[in-house]
Amino acid sequence: MSASRNGLPKRPAADVGETTAEVVEAAPDFLTADPRSHAQLRRVALATADAVAAARLQDQPFSGADPAQLAAAIATIDPCPDDGVALDELLAQLRDAVLAHGVHVSDPRCAAHLHCPTLLTAAAAELAIGVTNQSLDSYDQAPAATLVEDHLVRWLAATLGLSGGSGVLTSGGTASNLLGLLLARERAGARAAAHGAGVGGLPPEHVRWRIVASAAAHDSIRRCAAVLGLGTGCVTAVATDDAGRIDLGALDAELAALASAGLEPIAIVATAGTTDLGAIDPLAPIAERARACGAWLHVDAALGSGLALSPRLAPLLDGIELADSITADLHKLWFMPIGASALLVRDVALLAAVHHHSDYLNRPEDEVDGVLNLVGRSLDTSRRFDALKILVGLRSTGRLRMAAMVERLVALAAGAARAVDAHDELELLAEPSTVTVVFRWRPGGGEAPLPDDLIDAVNVAAQRALLRSGRAIVGRTRLHGRVALKLTFVNPLARESDVGELLDLVAEAGRAAARAGVAVR
Numbered sequence: 436m437s438a439s440r441n442g443l444p445k446r447p448a449a450d451v452g453e454t455t456a457e458v459v460e461a462a463p464d465f466l467t468a469d470p471r472s473h474a475q476l477r478r479v480a481l482a483t484a485d486a487v488a489a490a491r492l493q494d495q496p497f498s499g500a501d502p503a504q505l506a507a508a509i510a511t512i513d514p515c516p517d518d519g520v521a522l523d524e525l526l527a528q529l530r531d532a533v534l535a536h537g538v539h540v541s542d543p544r545c546a547a548h549l550h551c552p553t554l555l556t557a558a559a560a561e562l563a564i565g566v567t568n569q570s571l572d573s574y575d576q577a578p579a580a581t582l583v584e585d586h587l588v589r590w591l592a593a594t595l596g597l598s599g600g601s602g603v604l605t606s607g608g609t610a611s612n613l614l615g616l617l618l619a620r621e622r623a624g625a626r627a628a629a630h631g632a633g634v635g636g637l638p639p640e641h642v643r644w645r646i647v648a649s650a651a652a653h654d655s656i657r658r659c660a661a662v663l664g665l666g667t668g669c670v671t672a673v674a675t676d677d678a679g680r681i682d683l684g685a686l687d688a689e690l691a692a693l694a695s696a697g698l699e700p701i702a703i704v705a706t707a708g709t710t711d712l713g714a715i716d717p718l719a720p721i722a723e724r725a726r727a728c729g730a731w732l733h734v735d736a737a738l739g740s741g742l743a744l745s746p747r748l749a750p751l752l753d754g755i756e757l758a759d760s761i762t763a764d765l766h767k768l769w770f771m772p773i774g775a776s777a778l779l780v781r782d783v784a785l786l787a788a789v790h791h792h793s794d795y796l797n798r799p800e801d802e803v804d805g806v807l808n809l810v811g812r813s814l815d816t817s818r819r820f821d822a823l824k825i826l827v828g829l830r831s832t833g834r835l836r837m838a839a840m841v842e843r844l845v846a847l848a849a850g851a852a853r854a855v856d857a858h859d860e861l862e863l864l865a866e867p868s869t870v871t872v873v874f875r876w877r878p879g880g881g882e883a884p885l886p887d888d889l890i891d892a893v894n895v896a897a898q899r900a901l902l903r904s905g906r907a908i909v910g911r912t913r914l915h916g917r918v919a920l921k922l923t924f925v926n927p928l929a930r931e932s933d934v935g936e937l938l939d940l941v942a943e944a945g946r947a948a949a950r951a952g953v954a955v956r
């Protein structure tokens with residue numbers, strides 16, 4: 436083996452042979468300047484759209500397929516055969532074996548989770564995201580896309596009250612919460628006298644740090660604390676009132692207890708739209724307390740941020756403008772395809788805590804004349820151009836229509852609560868705050884009341900039976916230790932009549948489970 440100019444031994448190039456080159460060039464697999472590749476893009480896009488549409492002809496939210504049979508059918512699919520399968524054949528197989536057995540999020544009887552139908556324009560923009568494959572870590576991989584994301588996050592920050600603020604897009608609310616709490620931890624670290632390390636370096640003081648959140652805060656807060664090296668035990672759970680909002684008296688007591696124990700609340704997490712009750716914590720009074728004790732205020736508005744689109748509902752978020760950071764999920768009440776979330780900050784300089792230079796990616800000498808490398812704001816390196824679909828979805832729909840959709844969902848939840856109240860076999864467990872209704876099957880009337888354990892077991896069985904049949908997908912959670920059912924309204928296509936039908940299905944399933952004598956666990 437001969438040596439090259441730098442003295443390193445020269446290696447012969449791998450002999451891939453002529454056939455490989457011919458095979459690679461045979462089909463227009465990639466979008467190029469060649470019009471044949473444009474025609475191919477249109478063909479595959481249309482064929483894919485047809486397959487998705489054909490799988491959506493079913494008139495119920497789920498096929499009810501048996502999980503074992505589904506797994507067996509999927510196991511027969513060879514992920515990478517030697518020779519590619521013709522697209523039409525492949526799509527037909529996927530349509531029948533996979534797409535037809537998804538949950539249909541645009542069916543009004545699909546109401547378990549914060550899992551919305553997506554605006555078609557935004558979903559179609561996913562094609563542009565995939566084909567153009569801009570990577571949002573560095574300007575030289577995504578020049579215009581970088582500026583679009585920057586423009587969008589500034590608009591989102593301003594819309595949520597952080598005028599002059601900014602942020603970064605993430606894959607979801609969990610990732611946004613992680614980044615928000617990382618910033619809080621870094622600020623606490625910067626304050627600690629012994630702290631000298633960058634991200635990930637924890638000073639000895641960290642054992643005294645606490646993150647204060649309500650008992651109804653999303654589970655991801657505890658997971659984030661664990662990832663941040665603070666342990667789940669560092670999250671203190673403050674009691675909530677009947678509506679599921681943080682109880683300010685309990686918060687004051689908790690902060691006082693921490694102070695007298697020599698513990699430091701590095702962050703207070705307020706939730707604007709809790710997962711089960713949709714409750715919005717009293718943001719302004721919480722901000723006051725955060726300021727007084729020097730804690731970072733993170734508002735988890737994964738759910739509630741969409742309320743800002745409506746001038747009528749936006750006042751529910753009063754006080755959010757006092758946050759240091761906000762989580763806003765666009766894949767919830769903004770009807771965007773997953774993943775679409777933003778971590779917003781009142782000052783972009785706060786994101787410096789995650790800023791690192793890398794010789795190959797974001798060289799400081801290049802960051803001049805408006806050149807922006809968004810890797811400096813993010814925990815990701817390669818990152819999708821999700822800003823495009825958000826921009827397309829918002830601009831094509833318009834604020835008024837977006838607001839009308841969110842308003843309808845809030846009205847629908849209020850109407851559903853009244854319908855539950857009026858139903859002989861259902862019991863409302865909390866007044867809805869925004870878009871969720873929590874209730875349970877529990878027949879009233881003259882009969883002797885059934886024991887709570889039996890009611891719990893019936894509700895579990897009813898929810899499962901509905902999923903198994905595919906006729907309705909309702910949520911199940913626990914409230915005050917008892918099993919509760921939940922309807923989550925994130926589908927603007929749902930009507931009051933659908934809600935009535937859904938409640939009747941739940942009542943019927945409850946009755947059937949009770950008749951069948953479910954086992955009490």
Ligand SMILES: Cc1ncc(COP(=O)(O)O)c(C=O)c1O
Pocket residue numbers: 549606607608609610612653655706708709710735737738764776
């Ligand atoms: C209040 C709240 N925060 C955060 C999350 C996590 O969001 P994601 O599922 O996008 O990670 C959820 C999810 O439902 C949520 O309800």
